[in-house]
Amino acid sequence: MKALTSPPARSWTARFFDRFVEWAQRRIVAASKVGDHPVFDNTAFDWVPALEARWPAIRAELDQVLKSREDIPGFHEITPEVRTITTDRDWKTFMFLGYGMRSETNLARCPDTAAALALIPDLRTAFFSILEPGKRIPRHRGPYNGVLRLHLGLIVPEPRERCWIKVDERLCTWNEGQALIIDDMYPHEVHNDTNGIRVVLFVDFDRPLRGWVRWMNKLILALAPLTPELQTAKANLAAWEKAHQLPD
16 A cells, blocks of 8 residues: 555644634533533433444444455554554554545445444444454543544453453443443543454444534534545545455
């Protein structure tokens, strides 16, 4: 694969956008319909059971994708900004969509997964997140609290207690077929200290909000694909698709 591009230096408009987002995030906490928590109760989201019911079909499509596991890019190869927390290919991402990016090739390869994603209101990002044995993601924070993150467990290696995510001070493990919903603005870290791979369907969706803050959040998220970082990620995904078409 040819060398991937890095995002250019941030412009004054990008810096202004960052300051506006900081102001907006305080309003988002106050307007959240589901509160402000590091880990959420799944019952707050009435669509989660329907998504979980689709997990066997999603897992079957994942198994086919993993037959070409070595061709799946590292996360940093698509999104350079994550190089602050990972620079190897032990965290792989089979991308479906994200903030202006859309892989029609990958969605066509996984039609049952695509149908399941359609059940999620205000979906922003979706991909298979694959952690190789021994991979650790250091403690870090996400960039924005206007979205929440869902992990649907697809492959959880044993022993489960050695494969975990710690959000703020809460230690969580995954279960196959079950969703885990977090706010990634809270500091979090991930360990896969097992001999097997861990795979989840990784999803970001709009946080449910009240009043005018909901529309402000939608505006911010609509502008996000214009940032240099996401423009770079979009170009990198297109380059990977061209160079690494997975066999049918």
